[in-house]
Amino acid sequence: MPHYSIILAALDLSPDSVTVIDRAKRLCEGDWSRLHLVHVAERPVTALGSATGKNHRHGELQVRQEIYPELHQLVEGITLPPDHFHIVFGDPASEITYLADKLGAEIIVSGSHGETAIKRLLGSTASDIIHEAHCDVLTVRIR
Numbered sequence: 001m002p003h004y005s006i007i008l009a010a011l012d013l014s015p016d017s018v019t020v021i022d023r024a025k026r027l028c029e030g031d032w033s034r035l036h037l038v039h040v041a042e043r044p045v046t047a048l049g050s051a052t053g054k055n056h057r058h059g060e061l062q063v064r065q066e067i068y069p070e071l072h073q074l075v076e077g078i079t080l081p082p083d084h085f086h087i088v089f090g091d092p093a094s095e096i097t098y099l100a101d102k103l104g105a106e107i108i109v110s111g112s113h114g115e116t117a118i119k120r121l122l123g124s125t126a127s128d129i130i131h132e133a134h135c136d137v138l139t140v141r142i143r
Contacts, residue, residue, distance in 0.1 A: 003029075004136075006103055008036045010096045010110040010129070013070050016142040017111070021074050023140045024109040036084045037071050038099055040092040060089060093128030100135055107136040 009024035011017040021037075028035050044059030064087045071085050088095045100108050112126035130137050 004106040005034055006036065006105045006107075007034050008038060008096070008100050008103060008105040008108045010092070010108060011037055011039050011071065011074065012111065013039055013067070013074075017074055019142060020109055020111045020140050023138060025078075027107065027109065027138070032075075032078045032080055035075075035078075035080060036086060036099075036103055036105065037075065037080070038086040038088065038096055039067055039071060040088050040090065040095045041067060043089045063087070063089075092125045093132055096129055097132040097134070100133060105135055107138055108133055109138045109140060111142045112139045 004027055007024055007027050009020055011020055024035060041063050044063055067087050068085060071087070086099055088099060096108060096110070099105075108129060110126055110129055112124070126139050130139065
């Protein structure tokens, strides 16, 4: 198995994220400094943003504050630097592959739930990551 210096684990925060983290941890071979975690969230809706004086940045901060402890809990017992937790907003595949490029990640680890025929035709996040990534991708089969 190749030695990867930077590993990006893409997590949807479902209970299945534990399986994805487990595979990413195996690739780290005990060197947790190589591991980065990313969760892509939907942009918060701020329908009356300009009228109320609030904008989407305030909403994003709230979302980050809610998600950060969940990411932390997934790697309980492992100390990761704060800058190894990434919470971004937008299209999951695009944001994950963009971050992988930015970090110089050599592999992205993500989950795949398997798809029905219609979903295969329309595409999935795992499939999009595979096609957009400039690095290796490990797709963990979630059963």
